[in-house]
Structure formats: structure tokens, C-alpha cells
Amino acid sequence: MLFIKIEKSMKQIVECVPNISEGRDVEKIRFISSVVEEIDGVKLLNIDPGKATNRTVITFVGEPQQVIDAAFLLIKKAQELIDMSKHSGEHPRMGATDVCPLVPIANISMEECVKWAHKLGKRVGKELGIPIYHYEAAAKEEKRKNLANCRQGEYEGLSKKLVDSKWKPDFGPAEFNTSVERSGATAISARDFLVAYNINLNTTSTRRANAVAFDIREAGRIKREGGEILGKIIKDKNGKPLKTPGLFKAVKGIGWFIDEYGVAQISYNLTNINISPLHEVFEKTCERAIARGMRVTGSELVGLVPKKVLIDAGKYFLKRQARSTGIHEGEIMKIAIKTLGLDELSPFKPEERVIEYMLDNDADKPLINMSMRDFANETASESPAPGGGSIAAYCGAMGISLGTMVANLSAHKRGWDDKWEEFSCWADKGMKYQKILLDLVDEDTNAFNNIMDAFRLPKDTDIEKAKRKEAIQDATKNAILTPFKVMDTAYKSMEIMKTMAEIGNPNSVTDAAVGALCARTAVIGAFLNVKINCGDCEDKTFVKDILEKGQKLVDKACVLEAGILKVTNSKI
Numbered sequence: 001m002l003f004i005k006i007e008k009s010m011k012q013i014v015e016c017v018p019n020i021s022e023g024r025d026v027e028k029i030r031f032i033s034s035v036v037e038e039i040d041g042v043k044l045l046n047i048d049p050g051k052a053t054n055r056t057v058i059t060f061v062g063e064p065q066q067v068i069d070a071a072f073l074l075i076k077k078a079q080e081l082i083d084m085s086k087h088s089g090e091h092p093r094m095g096a097t098d099v100c101p102l103v104p105i106a107n108i109s110m111e112e113c114v115k116w117a118h119k120l121g122k123r124v125g126k127e128l129g130i131p132i133y134h135y136e137a138a139a140k141e142e143k144r145k146n147l148a149n150c151r152q153g154e155y156e157g158l159s160k161k162l163v164d165s166k167w168k169p170d171f172g173p174a175e176f177n178t179s180v181e182r183s184g185a186t187a188i189s190a191r192d193f194l195v196a197y198n199i200n201l202n203t204t205s206t207r208r209a210n211a212v213a214f215d216i217r218e219a220g221r222i223k224r225e226g227g228e229i230l231g232k233i234i235k236d237k238n239g240k241p242l243k244t245p246g247l248f249k250a251v252k253g254i255g256w257f258i259d260e261y262g263v264a265q266i267s268y269n270l271t272n273i274n275i276s277p278l279h280e281v282f283e284k285t286c287e288r289a290i291a292r293g294m295r296v297t298g299s300e301l302v303g304l305v306p307k308k309v310l311i312d313a314g315k316y317f318l319k320r321q322a323r324s325t326g327i328h329e330g331e332i333m334k335i336a337i338k339t340l341g342l343d344e345l346s347p348f349k350p351e352e353r354v355i356e357y358m359l360d361n362d363a364d365k366p367l368i369n370m371s372m373r374d375f376a377n378e379t380a381s382e383s384p385a386p387g388g389g390s391i392a393a394y395c396g397a398m399g400i401s402l403g404t405m406v407a408n409l410s411a412h413k414r415g416w417d418d419k420w421e422e423f424s425c426w427a428d429k430g431m432k433y434q435k436i437l438l439d440l441v442d443e444d445t446n447a448f449n450n451i452m453d454a455f456r457l458p459k460d461t462d463i464e465k466a467k468r469k470e471a472i473q474d475a476t477k478n479a480i481l482t483p484f485k486v487m488d489t490a491y492k493s494m495e496i497m498k499t500m501a502e503i504g505n506p507n508s509v510t511d512a513a514v515g516a517l518c519a520r521t522a523v524i525g526a527f528l529n530v531k532i533n534c535g536d537c538e539d540k541t542f543v544k545d546i547l548e549k550g551q552k553l554v555d556k557a558c559v560l561e562a563g564i565l566k567v568t569n570s571k572i
Helices: 026-038 064-081 110-128 155-162 178-183 206-216 278-291 307-320 329-340 355-359 372-380 388-411 417-455 462-503 506-534 540-571
Strands: 013-016 043-050 055-062 097-106 132-136 186-190 195-201 251-258 263-270 296-302
Touching (some): 013 064, 064 178, 110 186, 195 206, 195 278, 206 263, 278 296, 278 307, 307 355, 462 540
Antiparallel strands (some): 013 097, 251 263
């Protein structure tokens, strides 16, 4: 059994997205957002001001304690610089820092995020004297889960709300004192990703925009007798208005006019993109707008979004076009951006708007980010890395890239329209293998460097010697498992080349064959690295096991390659 426990730092990562009630004064926005970077380990990802809404969305990430420390500083600075008694804007608001949600990103549960939200709320309430309401997952009672309920009456209604026992703040003062008059109240939560999304219409009518929003949003619209706009409101037995729900759950929406653009927009909050994907909301909005004599001209995303939002959208639209989805994610995103019209009002740059891209550290992947020429020259240099393991991984990546190309050419071949979906599935599979193998290019070199680092550890005392020996052995096992993963992935990828040689575009059959040759080379080349690194491993049971498995992979890869070449030669 191949198993090794290598200690890794599993950092908990939390995203924080405070919304401050200032979108026009550039200097104030800069001063407020800059305090975030005073906390080591916190990364400021995005600042997204809105003039019409007079509101700025700020996004930063880090480990939980660091994030709430940064959030506290931001709320404090906003309290100092924003006077809510003088504030106006299109967006609902009740405080200088209006909302401050925590979002779990990596290795942390929602339950843990809730505890951190409460810790932040308690500190802000106590030290800054700001009334705090916890909403969504952090809510301490059911009615406070909905942000709209917490913010009802907005800033103007806060003086009455604070003295209402039903709306006593979770933390902070329950009075509208001089300090609160200036700061307002803040809502703090733990929640899933919320996608703030605006859709632009070719109308100036807020009423017409609202009509579409009511069709779409979960809350829908109030029921009226005869279904007439001016009909009498239909109420339940308790006297509350009944509503006809909209088409989507977990979607909030309202129409408004944006002076900055001179058009009406529908502003949506998508609180669960798994229940209501953005692209489906967009499609139905287009449909309902057309039915009401309007047209969607484009849309905009506010703040950062998870990659999934755009990838899912891009794949959806590609499928609508009967095109393969097994292409580079950059191309998938391009389709999403163009179809959604995200670049209508301003350029949309994924590297600045997608959270995973903002967190990506290119320093961890120096090899695959090189040009082909630089990579070749670096390999040819006197440095021992990158070596055969990285080259084997790259060989495998190029091999499956060829196999995926044949699948995409087959999906797009004229007269094969009934087969596009089958080939698209093969291309999707190929891109997954490609990503793994490309990552392994740098991973193999990192594995070598980790061995070197282990050898450099101190060895003056018996304890130091023991720790050094353990580190060397752990690093050695990792340096064995990494090329073995190359072997396993490259071999699995050969299934795609085999299928493409057999049923793919006949004009590209030799491309599938060259892909198979590359994959087989990757398997054999990586096995050589497995074997040489096994020489330094003291765990002989582990060594015996992995060498047996490795040899079987080599044998199977050679047999598969021979079969693919036979099919290829029969067609040329």
C-alpha cells in the first residue's frame, strides 16, 4: 500500500468583504482600505467603489485571527472618517461600515467562521461603541438571519430601532448616542459566497427594471386581486400581504436608475450560486426583459467572484453553441465575459476579479510560467533542476494536450454535430490530466529542493540528527511519490489518445499517436526517477511496493503505445 504522511501546513483561509458607506471620496477610501495591510499575512485583493451607490466593497483574505484584526482596524478607520448623518446614496445602508461578512475559503468550516464573526462583533461593540447585528449564519435569532430585516429602516430609522427591545443589538450600545449618530450600526456575518451582480437594461425606467427583478427574485411580488397592478393587496389571516414567489431561490433583486451610466439596472444578490447559478439568472432576466419590451445590454460583477461562477457560465454557453467545453479555462472565461456582457461598461480582467487568481502565487510555479525558450535554457544550464522528472511531467502534459486537441477538433468537425458532446467529454477529461501534469513539472523540482533543504538542517546534537534524518527520509519518499504520480497520470491519459486514434478526426490521427509517444516517454522517464530516488529510501517495504507498481505501469504503457501506433499506421 502506497501511503506516506508528510506534514504540511494546512492554513485556514477566510475572506472578508466589508462594505463601507463611501464611494466618492477617493482619499477616504484609500485611507480606510489601507489599514488592512497593516496586519501581517492579510492580502488586500480588491477595492470596488460605486459613485451612485456611494458605497465601496473591499475584499481581503488571510488566516482567521489576522482577518478579524484587519477588519477591526478597517471598521475603526471608517468610524473616524465617515459621518453617517451626512451620508446619501442609492444603496440601502445603516452604518459607516454597513456590513462585514466573513466567508470560509479553505480548511475552515462555516461553524468556525461563525465563532470568529461573534468574536469580531463583541470586540467592535465593546471597544468602538458601535451597535452590532449578526446576520445569516452568525445570526443569534431567526429573524436576524435576513440582512434586509436587520437593516430595515436603514440609518434614518436607527434611533427608534435601537430602543426597541426586539431589536437590541447583539453587541454594542442600545442607544442612539453622539458616537452612534456618526457611525451608525454594523451588520457582521458568516456566509457563503455572495455574488453581487448588476444587469443593465436599455431603459431609463426604474419601474420597468423592478418589474423584471420581481419576476426573478425569491421574494417575488405582492399578490393583488385580479393580478392587477393597482388591485387590492391580498393578505393572509394575520393581515400580512401574500406574495407570488419569483423564479429563483437565494436571489435578492431590485431595480434602480444609475446616473453614472444613464440607464436602469437590476441589482441582484446571489446568496447561493449552487442553487441559483449566475448564468441562469442572466438568461431568465434576458427572457423577461424581452417579454416586457426591453433588452439586456450587459452586466457587471461587484467585487470578486469565485472562479466557478465564470467557468460554469462559460461552459453553459459553450454547450448552448454545441461546442466542446474541454478547452483552457481562459478561453472558457472569455466566452462567459462576452456572453454576459461583463466588459460593456469597463474592461473586465479575470486576474483582478477572480479570487483564486488573486490568491495564485506564481512564485510557486516558476517553471510552467516560463516561456518555452527560457524553460529549455534553464534545463540546459548547470543547475541540477529542473531535471528528468520535470521534463517527464512536461512531456506527459504535451502528450495529453495533443490528445485533447484531437478531441476538440473532432467535436468541431463539420458533419459530426451529433458527436460533439461525446468528444467534449473526452476533451474535458484531457484538460484535467493536463493540469495535474503541468503542476507536477514544478512539484518534481520542489521535491528535489526539499531533499536539499533537509540535508542542510543542523546536526550538532542527537535530537537534531534524528530530526534531520526523519526530514531526509520524508523528503525522499515525497521525491519518489511525485514522479510516480507523473507515471500514473500519464498512463491514464493514454486512454484518450487511444480513443482519438480509433474514432477521432481521421485527419489528426497522427497527432493522437505523437501524444501517445509523449505519454509513454513520461511514464518510462518518471519511472527512472522513481528508481534512482528509491536508492536513498530506508523503508524497503515501501520501495519494493512502489517499484513493482511502477514496472507494471511501464509494461502497460508500452503495450498501449504499440496498439495506438498500430491503429494509426492502418489509417495513414
